[in-house]
Every structure is written in structure tokens, then in C-alpha cells.
Amino acid sequence: MPGYSGLGWTQGAAGYTTAAGVDVGALAVLKELRAAATLSRLLIGGVLLATTAFADVFGMGDASANWVAIAARLDAGVKLPLNDALTQARSEWIAEDRQAFDTAVAKFQGDTEATRKFFEQIEKCLDDIGDAFRDYWFELAIIAGAVITAILSAFLMLFTPLAPWGKTLLEWLGALATGIISTITSRLGAFLTLVGATMLTGAKGMVQLFNIKPSGSAAINFKQNKINWTPPSTWIEPKKATPAPYGT
Numbered sequence: 001m002p003g004y005s006g007l008g009w010t011q012g013a014a015g016y017t018t019a020a021g022v023d024v025g026a027l028a029v030l031k032e033l034r035a036a037a038t039l040s041r042l043l044i045g046g047v048l049l050a051t052t053a054f055a056d057v058f059g060m061g062d063a064s065a066n067w068v069a070i071a072a073r074l075d076a077g078v079k080l081p082l083n084d085a086l087t088q089a090r091s092e093w094i095a096e097d098r099q100a101f102d103t104a105v106a107k108f109q110g111d112t113e114a115t116r117k118f119f120e121q122i123e124k125c126l127d128d129i130g131d132a133f134r135d136y137w138f139e140l141a142i143i144a145g146a147v148i149t150a151i152l153s154a155f156l157m158l159f160t161p162l163a164p165w166g167k168t169l170l171e172w173l174g175a176l177a178t179g180i181i182s183t184i185t186s187r188l189g190a191f192l193t194l195v196g197a198t199m200l201t202g203a204k205g206m207v208q209l210f211n212i213k214p215s216g217s218a219a220i221n222f223k224q225n226k227i228n229w230t231p232p233s234t235w236i237e238p239k240k241a242t243p244a245p246y247g248t
Contacts, residue, residue, distance in 0.1 A: 026054060026137045032144045033177075039155045042174030043147070046181035050140060053185060057130045064126040071119040078112050125195050136188050140181065147177045 030050055037043040082105055089098055150173050157166025 025141070029137055029141045029144050032148055033140075036144070036148045036151045036177075037174070039151050040170045040174030040177075042171055043151075043177050044174075046174075046178035049178070049181050049185045053133065053136055053188060055129075055133045057133050060126045060130040064123045064130070067119050067123040067126065071116050071123065074112055074116040074119065079109070082109055121198070125198065129192065129195060132188055132191050136184060139184055143177060143180055147173060 030047065033043065033047050033050060037047050086102065086105055089101055093101070151170060154166045154169040154173060157163060157169065160166070
């Protein structure tokens with residue numbers, strides 16, 4: 001989402017967060033809501049709900065960029081050396097266990113790719129979470145502007161013959177604003193829960209990376225400290241070019 005300006009909020013430039021990582025725009029919106037709550041006490045509940053939605057959105061952006069860099073290193077940084085190893089093995093490896101080596105490498109590549117996809121998923125989730133918080137505070141800024149205007153109008157009615165109506169209107173506006181804030185806060189919470197569940201499911205690929213154990217012909221028995229020197233049943237001559245005679 002493009003950056004917002006107004007109420008001291010501009011996205012995308014450094015220096016627009018507090019020392020605690022809270023967006024100054026969010027603080028400005030909350031300050032206006034608190035000012036309105038001094039006139040309409042029922043708005044205090046909405047203010048308390050809004051304080052639960054503070055987040056370091058800019059920090060999420062930095063973390064997202066880091067996850068992208070990590071995923072990129074798991075791509076070419078792993079695939080190229082492994083593919084080169086497979087090529088070298090297929091050209092010079094003549095023992096019968098070469099197929100087991102190919103199988104182990106293929107499994108490692110599969111688990112690495114699953115982990116890389118998980119890292120990309122984290123990056124995407126962080127972007128989505130950042131957008132959700134930006135949308136939340138943008139909506140809240142619009143609500144705050146409308147509520148303050150209406151509450152000030154109702155407050156001025158207290159100094160007129162319409163004072164009883166003004167008092168009722170102040171209470172109604174505070175309750176209405178709190179209800180709206182509760183709705184959008186609950187929507188944000190439900191979205192964050194969904195994203196968290198998605199990331200937890202995708203973490204399986206990363207867990208598998210740390211549990212790679214060769215099996216079958218590729219398994220290693222570290223208790224057997226000896227080398228089997230039995231030659232293979234068939235001997236395959238390596239494919240090597242015959243050197244040209246000296247001087248040619």
C-alpha cells in the first residue's frame with residue numbers, strides 16, 4: 001500500500017518511528033482519540049483496544065528484506081554446487097553406491113527447496129502483516145477525524161438549550177466509535193492468527209532440513225569401523241578422453 005501522509009504519518013522513510021519502534025502516525029491517531037475520550041467517556045474502551053495494535057511496521061520491512069536474501073542464498077548458493085557435484089560423480093564415480101549418492105543429494109535438494117519456500121513464505125507473511133497494520137491505523141485515522149468532529153459538535157450543544165440531547169449524543173458517539181474500533185481490531189487479530197497458523201504449517205519444511213538422515217544403501221554405520229574392499233560385481237571404465245600424443 002502506498003504511503004500515507006497526514007497526522008504526522010509517512011510510510012517508507014527512515015526516522016518515522018519512535019525509539020520503541022512504534023509508528024509516530026499511530027501515536028498521533030491515538031492522541032486524538034484520547035482527546036476525544038475526555039469528552040466522551042465511553043470512548044475510553046476504544047482507546048484501550050487501539051493501544052493493543054501497536055507494531056514496528058518498518059522493522060517488519062527490514063526483516064522481510066533479510067528473509068528474501070536468505071532464501072536467495074538457499075537457491076543458487078546450494079543448487080549450483082550440488083549440481084556440479086552430481087555432474088562430477090556421474091562422470092568419474094564407477095562404484096555401485098553412486099546411485100545411493102544421487103538419491104541422498106536429491107533428498108537434500110528437496111528439503112532445502114522446501115525450506116527456501118518457507119523462508120519466502122515468511123517474507124510474504126511479514127509484508128502482509130505490515131500492510132494489515134498500515135490499513136488498521138489508516139482506517140482508525142479516518143474514524144478519529146470523524147469522531148472528533150462529531151464529538152466536538154455534541155460537546156458545544158451542552159452550552160445551549162439542547163444540552164440534554166448533547167449529553168446523550170456524546171455517550172452514543174463514544175459507544176459507536178468503540179464498537180467500530182472493536183470490530184476492526186478483531187478483524188486484525190483474526191488475520192494475524194491466520195497468518196501465524198500458515199507460518200507454523202510451513203515450518204515443517206525447515207524442521208525436516210535438520211532431520212536429514214540417509215537410509216538404505218546410503219545409510220552410514222558409524223559403529224562399524226572398517227572399509228569393505230570387495231570390488232564391484234562389474235567394472236565400468238571411466239569416460240575419459242585419451243590424451244593426444246606429445247607434440248601434436
